[in-house]
Amino acid sequence: MEHPEETDALTDRMPLDAGDTGYGSVMGPGLSGGVGGSETAPLLIPEPEPEPTVRWQPLTKAELEAAAGGPWWRRLRCYLVFLFWMAWLAILATSIAIIVTSPRPVATPLQWWQKCVFYQLQPNMEAVGSEGITALCEQLPYLRSLGIGALILEGLFHKEASPLNITATDGSLGTLPQIQHLLIESNKAGLKVVLDFCKVDLYGAGNKPPNLSATVENSLRFWLEQGVAGFAICDTDAAYSEKILLEWRGVLRQFSTKEEEERIVVVKQTQDILPALNNSDQRNTTLVDVVMRSILPLSLQPLSAQEVAHAIETHLLTKEEDTWPSWTIGGEASHELKNLLLVLMMTLPGSPTVKYDEDIDQTQNTSLNIGSSQGQKNEPSDTHTDKEKARRAAVALFTSLSHSRAREEALLYGSFTFLPFNTSINSSSSSSSNSTLASPSSPTILAFLRSWGCVHFLVLLNLGPEIHGLDPAWAPSLPEAGVFVSSTGMNRLGSTSLYTLELQPHEAIVIKLFEGGSYS
Template sequence: MEHPEETDTLTDRMPLDAGDTGYGSVVGPGLSGGVGGSEAAPLLIPEPEPAVRWRPLSKAELEAVAGGPWWRRLRSYLVVLFWMAWLAMLATSIAIIVTSPRPVATPLRWWQKSLFHQLQPNMEAERSEGINALCEQLPYFKSLGIGALILEGLFHKEPSPLNVTASGGSLGTLPQIQHLLAESNKAGLKVVLDFCKLDLYAAGNKPTNLSAPVENSLQFWLEQGVAGFAICDTDAAYSEKILLEWRGLFREFSTQEEEERIVVVKQTQDFLPSLRNTTLVDVVMRSILPTSPQPLSAQEVANAIETHLLTREQETWPSWTIGGEGPRELKKLLLVLMMTLPGSPTIQYDEDIDQTQNASLNIGSSHGQKNEPSDTHADKEKARRAAVALFTSLSSSRAREEALLYGSFTFLPFNTSTNSFSSSSSNSTLASPSSPTTLAFLRSWGCVHFLVLLNLGPEIHALDPAWAPSLPEAGVFVSSTGMDRLGSISLSTLELQPHEAIVIKLFESGSYS
């Protein structure tokens, strides 16, 4: 039984304004009231969780993770993957090197790498200053890239050209020659004595064996340090039996490769008389131009050059010299040709590359000096510097480029019937299609090609793009007769100036050799 007092107390605690919400309905803050919303409303609102910020692992945590099995497996996989990739690249490189065609370098002898300089110092007593001046120029010759000297005119034909150890016409020159040989060895230049057209044997008869005077004389000069001897193809010494005996004598003084003694044969005929044993002759000196009583025309020079380019002999190492006399405007062009042909070039005395420019020097070529128009001192100095620059450029290029030393040779004839060379100037006169005044050839070694272009005519010519489609289109100038060609060039835009020779180093696509 309820007590009245307790009922009143409960009634007093109930709110009087509960309204329609019903019993137990509590409307939370921000929530709409009602029967359905009272049960879904949370009784407690959770506090928002703080944002988690990234932070690097500490040293202790990193050491703990690195020592785990998962990280150890990952490191092992990475190491194995690296070595497998490295071995794959190495195997690919070896396969490319083995399968790629490559030229085989030919070991060259000292005379095959040398540039010869042909001189004729007069050794007469009253003009003995010539030999002293020549000795002073030896270091200068070496700086130009010259490696050997061929000395002409040192001996009289009568009474005996080689008997220098006894009284004779050349006895007074012996100390001078010995001094020249000693100075040449100091400068690093080899000396070849020229016996061409000297009657070494009695009355020009073909000897049956090496005579004692000749053997003694050869041995004497070999002991003085002479690097070899030059003879003509018409001399009595040019026989297989005599040259074989000379070789036996040379063997005693050729203990090392750089000391090997050589035999140089000057070819004076259209065809060199053949020897069964071609190894008896080391160098054959050939002239590009034939001898003529008067200077050759540009057309004759072009014909002579084309003949030599088409009929080259491969048996013996050639040494090219200019030989005959061509037009003066082709002098530099012939130098470029001689320095880029296969073989060892032989230059003759040239006042433009003479260091002293002293007219009193008694040093000349075997063909003598020609009367030339007088120029001013400034013009002569300018011409001399240009000649020295051209010579140095060609000499240095030949010394460092394998393609110019022992690269293959390819003659590139122009299709004159379709005007593969076309004039690029409206002021120039077109040459007749049959005029072979434009010549070219290629020296190649591996992926490197040297293109030599010769324009012997007085017209300006431009290359026809269809002339040689197999050639690389881009290249860089190496040298030119005017020494005014620099930088890269495209063959499609190249123009040849009159009487100009150009040497261009071509590059195949993707090659930077």
């Protein structure tokens, strides 16, 4: 038991507040741990009260105008929108004005004979077959698929036939019912038929009956009723006169009720210059629809490459008359130039007239395939294979040219421009002056351009036996790039550059030119 005196003494030595020594202090509510603050500190610290949230509400008009810069901003925005639409309308009006006022070619409506390819043949040709008319009837859909639009039937009438009756055909070429059947089948296949009266003595050279003209007109009406699309005569025939052609025109007009059924008169030009009808050029253009001209002159032997080049260049440099031309080869040339002349005919202004070609004859191709499969003993199989490849290439070339001509406006009625240019033999540069030939001894390289608007077709013809490259400076105004349309070997595909192009011997090429980055 302790004594009170000892307790008081101990109390005096140990103070109750020991906060300064780091222990013995107990913080209570309201106490801060310091002297005199332990009894005022709360035991739990309350969480801070959340701040008052701002409730969203739309701006007033005054606040919106103040934020947008004031009332003037609305006027500025309306002014800018007005300027935008006015500028857009001005651009649109300018574009329309440029399109309307810019010069562009006007397409002249073409008649059916100006758009089609003529095919000239005799129904009794050995290549057609022993049955003659029947074999030809079977080939009509095939000929139409090649792009042929009209047939010119030759040799149906005797040269010395009676002028009183031209409805009587040569029996060896087919009877009248067979000819009528051919006309019916041709119309079904979409092929026009023109009867050739060239050098047929329609009006007689001796005593003429008084009603001869009426008899001939009745015969013309007979064939027109059978569906004949027209008649062909020579410029040396008695029918080639203003008086007779006026009578024929009156008969043809009676059967030309529709545009696609219009009947025509074709004149084969056998002389260097077509004789004028009483020196009346206007009557000449109205009385004659088509003038068939030969590219090559008649010759007893095939013409050389230089002679062919000279004849072609003469026609290219000669401005033709207003009458619609129909080009045919006419004279004879070497076999190497056959495809080149075909390309030339199909790309010249006018309607091409192709003479019968056994390479595109369906009967010949069929017989060749049969012979190749059976393996004839007389000829090796390689020979038959080469012939078959050549025929297929000829058909492909003909089809490519005819279809390109049918769908391309530039080849139908585009302008024609002859292009003299420099060439280089074997792709070496040439220093020749501005002339068509690279040197006096080199073969002629001919070229011309068919243009319609911004579309250009370039036709290049190499009639010589050597490889030729084009001089880069030959035509600086032409686009450099182009795409192959057709070629004699049918081995040119895709795009090309004129500066790297090489013409093979006896090769013709058709190229569609376009500007860089354009594919029109």
